[in-house]
Amino acid sequence: MKIIKNSLARKIYLHFILIGSVVFTGIGVILHLFSMNYANLALEVSMKGMIEDVGDALHFEQQQLVYTPDNVIEKWGYDALYNNFAFRVLRAEDGQVLLQSVNSEQGSEALAALTDTIALGYSHLDGVDRFRTELTLDGQALLLDMARNDLITELANEAVIPALNRVTAITIFAAFGVFMVVGYLSVRSVVRPVKTVAGQLKQIKPEQLSFRLSNEGLPYEIQPIVDSLNQAMERVEGGFDEQKRFVANAAHELKTPLAVLNTRVQLADIAPQIREEIVNDVAYMSRVVQQLLDLSRAQNFVVYNKVPVSLSALAQEVCMMLAPLAVQFDKELSLDTEPGTAQILADKAAVHIMIKNLVENALKHSQDNAKIQVRVSATELEVSDNGPGIQSQFYDRLFERFWRQEQSTLSGSGLGLSIVKEVVDFHDAKLTVTCKNEQGGASFKVVFGEREAQPERL
Template sequence: MNSLTAKVLVAYLVGVVLTVATLVLVFDGVTRWRGTLYFDEDISEFAEELSEKLVFDATGMPVGFNSDARQYDWMYVKLKDDLAYRLLDASGRVVLASPASEDFWAASGPGAQRLKQGNFSFEYAGQPMRGATEVVRHGGRAWYFQQAGSARLFELFHVEFAMPFMSKGMGLFATTLLLVFGVCAYLTLRRVLKPLHEVSASAAAISPRSVHGRLQVDRVPTEIVPLVESFNRALDRLERGYRVQQEFLATAAHELKTPLALIRAQVELMAEGKGPDLLLQDVEHMTRQVQQLLLLAEASETQNYVFAPTDLEAAAGEAVEYLTRMATAREVALDVVMVGKNGSTGSDEAEGADGSLEPSSSVTWDADRGALFTLLKNLLENAIQHAPAGSLVSVEIDADRFSVRDRGPGVTPHQLSRIFGRFWRGAHRRDHGAGLGLAICQEIAEAHGWTLSAQPEDPGLRMVVKKA
């Protein structure tokens, strides 16, 4: 039942059955509810039909019915207690009559004697009877044709004859509908779903060797086009990610090749009795590169993050404390500054209305605490590496943004466009880093839905993280 074709055909079958059943029930209910009204209409129509078939002689007297009406003679003979007619002149004298019993018309009472067009009712032999009078004018004279029938005859006709006949007709209609439209629906579905099978085959053929392939929407049904286009957009993102990973692996292999060559050379020098200092530096550099690569891989996976309300000032203080020794060695000062609503700043306390110092209001962001620490640490470490001795590196925190600024030489406009690229290193950097710190920061910011940008300052550079 997961088949779309099967579901549509079953729905179609159920719809046809319910439609036919509803029509039968509605017809039967309305017939029973408005039985008397329909009975009067039937009697009137029958009376009108027979009155038009009267035959008159040369003197203008009625002598019977034409040949078309003789087909009903057996009904009046067999059903003389349930069906009868008579023709009256203007004085009420019976001129023609069916073979009904004398008590039949006697029971009709004065209602049938008023000699005017319309319906009347009476009771005979315990059965409700309905009658109708039709005025027939011929040769300047008026004649009154009356037709009467019993309720049980009406029920026999409608319930025992009309209903089964209608049911058979509905059954034939439903069978025809099922066969003809069922075949049409099946063939239509088969034709409509054929492009989907082709699209499915195309999707199955896509692999890492053919990740550039895309699904065609030319013959796909309009309702399915958004799904196929969404799949193509997903393939675009996968291809970009796949290409980035390929470039990343190629660059990483190239970057690791150089320190490995250096280590080999140092080992050869050690064999000649020279010291291990240079070898240790190369191992340290290579270890740092591997750690940065692992951090970058972890930062690229959003499922690694656990988001929770995080105090931004506390996280910045933790990063500053972690890098204090490094900053002291570089003779660089670190500071955390809270930016107020009016643009004022303060380190940890703000002056109250009475002149006393009050704790500054904390800024809380929804973030992964470990990833936020790594982001702040990398930005501060990068700023320390480029800051001149005796300068200040500050972290400025506002409600919807924070920034890290150094007072170093800054970067050129050309370098500004490459600053977040993987393995890119600034010309003024003091260490031999892997060039992945800012790329890791970019990945962390994107995973949180933040934007990370670089803004030139005079002097230095400001790295700004802002809520989207």
Template sequence: MLSYWIKSLSVRLWLTSVAALAVSLTAIAAIVLYAFNHLPADRFRVSESIRSAHQLASDLRFDESGRPVSIKLDERATWLFDFASTELLYRALDASGHVLLASRGALDNASWDTGDLTSSLGVMKHVTINGKPFDVVTLEIMHGQTPFFIQSAASVAFNKAVLGEKIEPIPEIVAYTLLIATIIFGLTLTFTVRRVLLPLRVASDSAASITPQNLRTRLSVKGVPSEIKPIITAFNDALARLENGFAVQQQFLASAAHELQTPLTLIRGQIELQPEVENKDLLFREIDLMARQVRQLLHLAEVSESQNFEFGEVDKVDVVEDVVDYLARKADKKQVKLHVDAPAIPATMQADRSALFILLKNIVENAINATPTRGSVIVSVDQTTICVQDEGPGVNPEDLPFLFERFWRAPDAQYDGAGLGLSICKEIALAHNWKLTVKTLATGTQFIVSF
């Protein structure tokens, strides 16, 4: 499981994206912190002083005669100018420099600037007021055709204290912001990645469902990312080639088996008509074995194509009894008893009757071959399964994985065969969506067909 997650595309995308975000945010945070720690504090003081001056200018109110009468401060600013009346000051002046309006701590007419008012507009100057250093910003305000000036002053000590209060929590805020942003991004990315990779999972499920019985299926490229489409297209092309090769193989099997049947029949007839031929029984045995293999090849070619099946209502018990009757002569010849354990009521199902007959015939025939003389083969039928149990030596556990492979025969097999019977059974079971299982018992083997 760990190896799966390590190699997972979803996990790799998630880790890469989260890592990229974390690195980016860390770099931005580092730049911000570097700026706060290394840039001169005067830069922040200038910005803050100019901002305060513009706020005062926008809040300046005039009477009907056009004379400044008040500055409409908000509650916070009013409290600051009252509480720190000696540290925060403002004045409104006319063009001659006379004070028309001032805060409580700036009621004197002493000049805050040594030069002309117009020479220092919009910039911060360092001046001394009442023996203390102040940062002063002067702005010009036009009311109609009359110019007025507004001056905002804050002591250097006050500005540094306020600036420190604002800057000090910034590193901690940046750190928490970085952490929270990474967590939120990681959680949302999980759903995003699942959404993006959904077409791949759909394609994977479709590919897993493809079997020799439905080689005509093709994977859809709808919604698949452009980078993945060439892989899906190549896979579909490979399926087309595989389907064509499989069809050619099945056609060859059917044609070859069909063409072999007639010559074998003729050969057997010619041998029967030639009294001088020696070892006829041995020749007949070989011809019959070859004929059986040819029939199995024909069956294999037929059951490998789903269109060859004709589904209908089938009584399982009737089919089982037909199989037992068909193999009764073989069982009697070997002195093996065939026993059917079936319910009295009909047990119907949807299936191809011929295919079910072939499946059960192959299994029961194998059971007869494996059962010793005077043994028995039991065929049990219920609503969901058909079980065939013999009294043979059983199947070696190491042979179980190869049991249904084409042309495979157990190394210690005691009877003739081509190794195709169980392969045919498997193809029929797959075409009907049945489950074919094998159990090795204390005595014998049990084949179970589950519907």
């Protein structure tokens, strides 16, 4: 999945990273605090157990407080073995020390931390754990204090805790890495329906205005977009169909009156010069009407019927049909074909109209005594001439409807190349326009079996 700067996938993934960073940082902090609290709680419970054992081993003998421990090492382990703790017993009413235990230097240091102001319960001061509790022996109220040097904690701080911190950090970073990978795959899965819709849109061809996007299996949030696109395509299809019907109906309605008008002019008793001018005007209007019909048919992809077609045969038919026009314009029309019976899959009538418009365009817009050459191979058709070519500033307007290079002097309708473009688009062919060929004129080359979004300019 390619993630670009201004993409939905990038934004979602960044949110994943941000959320993951916050969550895993929070987990690390919580684990640290929990570990510290748990360690303190464990110390407190341990101290409470030890002081209860000491209290159980205290009793009075002849008014003297005596301490008789039982299996101290087994109960208190490391602290008893290394004399790491000390305790004392005070009379509650006056604070007099009745009994204290000092067995080592460590114990003396621990005992020094037992001040008179110790609060009941567990406390920690200067690396010494302290615990005070109240008890009653033979009716006397006593205070039992215990202190323990925190050697184990110091050892843990120096060796164990750093190792645990490293393990915790590695675990969190590894989990965060897994989270990022899972997040990436999740984002990819989330945006996949968008790519599916985009893929469907790219596959729509000009002749597929009736195509509708499928919203099956799409997320709820994307379905309104797909529905809106389908509705927009439906409106475009309706407007396009209405336009085609209008053009076709108007052309059909004009065709018969123009034929009648031409006949009446031929029979009318008017001056020959005026008759010729009127006949030329009527012929021009008839040509425009015919090209409107051709354009309407070229745009009506539903009626297209693709069958095996020989480009050479169609080009020969067109050249024979337009040979009188070449003679009328005093121009030379030639046809070069390759031997063979190769065919393309195309609509015969549409390709015939395309070739006819290309040749007519060359005949009408080339110079006097020009040479128009039609070259045909199995899948390629090229129409070229030797005069004046196409000015570069006019290239972008070649395929506009009703556009002519010189509106006042040319007799063309400006529809021929528009019709050519419609036929080329339907057949997924490639149209190449050479504004200045080797002879100085223009060339139009159509290659079937190749497709580009726009005509290529050379």
